[in-house]
Amino acid sequence: MGQSERGSFDLELAIEATDDGVFDWNIETGAVSGNRRLYQMLGYEPGEIEPNVAAWEALTHPDDIKGSRRAIAEHIKGRTPAYRHELRLRTKSGAWIWVVDRGKVVERDASGRAVRMSGTHTDISERKRLELRLLVSDRMATLGTLSACVAHEINAPLASALGCLDVAASEIDPRRGRPLDEARLADAIAVAREALLRVQEIARDLHSLSRVEQEDRATPVDVRDVLEGALRLARREIEQRATLERCFDDVPQVAADPARLGQVFLNLLVNAAHAIPPGAPQDNQIEVATSMSAGRVLIDISDTGQGMDPSVRARVFEPFFTTKPSGAGIGLGLSICQSIVTALGGDISVESAPGFGTRFRVSLPALPRAVPETKSNGGSASPAMARRRILVVDDEPGMCLSLRLLLGVTSEVVTATSAAAALRAVAAGPQFDVILCDLMMPGGSGQDLHRRLSVEHPAQARVMVFMTGGVLSAETQAFLDEIPNPVLFKPFEVERLEAVLLSSRT
Structure with a gap:
């Protein structure tokens, strides 16, 4: 040779x-x-x-x-x-x-x-699996640091709602011995509803950030909506340390997974808050701004905290580098932020100096602006809801009762608290126009019920609308991706429920 x-x-x-x-x-x-x-x-x-x-x-x-x-x-x-x-x-x-x-x-x-x-x-499949585990671990750690604040954000409006419901109950109690004060009753219900909508927002933000995906699910998103979700979760942490300033310019959408982009923003907001000692919020400021430059959407998160010296600033995106005390984190947050932003075709940079605070900038490619749809003046508004047969399947009796009360005015509502009971109701007939089914139930999930109906009553499987209030596993998410059936995330508004029911007309 x-x-x-x-x-x-x-x-x-x-x-x-x-x-x-x-x-x-x-x-x-x-x-x-x-x-x-x-x-x-x-x-x-x-x-x-x-x-x-x-x-x-x-x-x-x-x-x-x-x-x-x-x-x-x-x-x-x-x-x-x-x-x-x-x-x-x-x-x-x-x-x-x-x-x-x-x-x-x-x-x-x-x-x-x-x-x-x-x-x-x-x-690099194995590396990607490990990256996903690190990403989810960091996300949960960030949420863990905010747990007390998030609990307050939920408990405060819940206390308000419960108090108002007690007022409403006292007003309609026949034993109270005085005329019904309709104005007081209406005010109590309105305040309770407003408080519960605040809880709903927090629940949605937590659900979005807690999703576990095997891969990025990039969709057109408005960065301002994602920022607002992160701000709701970090609000209490920020308020203890600084005043919050928003400066949101009108910007185009970007292509991103909302959960992963939300993780970036939440990490940066928590870092900004932790750069400022608690106790004097009136003397400090955290500013969140959006702007547009050269075809890119810019997101700036600035604080008036202690700042970083050049040696720290140079290493801030390195994995496992941290200036926090032992036990307060392993230094993966900003490294993961950089990985997420880079994967979106963007970049993340930092400006900081001791005594002058810090500014992180995320730059993402902008999507072309959508052309607004021209609304027709003709025709009526949404079609009227015809009376129909609806099967509600949920292992929570309270959920079954509330949906029966809500929908029973215009529809015949049958309830079942298990997949087995739902199968019996379907077999007994007549056919249901819509089946509202919880995804996670003991003894048989909504996914199991769909599989059985697909074989035994395929027309009924096609009219299923799934409901869930939990974090979806990768298997469940894959199942939902494969089928055309809509999903309602609890808690949902009446308007959203009615829209889904209208779109599910057979």
Whole structure:
């Protein structure tokens, strides 16, 4: 074996030892070739995937195609020294794996146009699973630091609501011996409703931040809505230390997972609050601002706290770096924030100096503004609710009773407190127009009931509307993603319930 052949053989051995897939792409013709590992990583053998870039793009997760194309184009134009992008590829079994796709133009023609690129695929699925565990752990730790404040945010309006309901109960008590004061009754109910809506907002914010997803679910979101949710959770922590200033410019939406973006904002708000000692809120300020610059949405979170010296500022995004005392955190919060923001195509920066406070800036790519829909002047408002048969399935008798009282005026309502009882009600007939079903019930979940009905009464499975007040497991979320049935998150407003019932008309 000659020296050249020996060098080539050693290179092949080195590549095999890395367990990476290696590809070669003819940019002009679209032809792609690779080593055996490139295909086996996805459960295929060489020859089972068409040898062209279109076939590989067809295996790429739809949410990752645009980012991959953009990163490749930036490198081909010479704006980056190499191409690197993390994406999901579909395996032969239909599952998804995460890979980091690296490449570099290795040949250009006389005019400088790229004609050939070589690179590697590395399976990073296990790393992604560990990152998810760290992300969720950090999220729960952040919420844990706010637990006392969040409890106050819930208990205070609950106390108000219970007091007002006691007033309402006393007004309608026939033993009270004086005429009904309708104005007092109406005021008590209105105040109780307002207080419970505050609890509802907190519950929704907690639900959003507590979601456990196996992957990003990027949707168009208004960063101001996500900020408001984070501010509601951190409000009590901030109020003990500083006054809060909002300066929200009108900004376009961004593509992001609301839970992960909310985690970034909550981390930054808690850090801003903890940079200021409690006890003198009138002397300190935390400002939250949104603005637009050069096609990017900017979110600034500033505080008048103690600030950071250059050595701390330089390391603030490093994993496990912290200036907090032992037991107050392991220093992953800002590192995770940076990872989340970077994955969204954004960046996060910090400006700080001792004695002059700190400003964190999150910069995210803006989505094109949607064209407002033109509303027709013709036609009526929402269609009238025809009388219908509704089955309510919930293991909480109180929930069954409240929905029966709410819907019984316009509909025939049957209630069941278990999946087994619901199956009996469906079998007994006549057919239900809508089945409102809780997702998590002992002895048989809403998911179990849907599976049974899909086999035994498929028309009834199609009219199911799920209700949930808990954090969804990855399995349950995957189930909901696969079916067209709507979901109501408890607590929900009457208007939201009626809208879903109208959209579920058969």
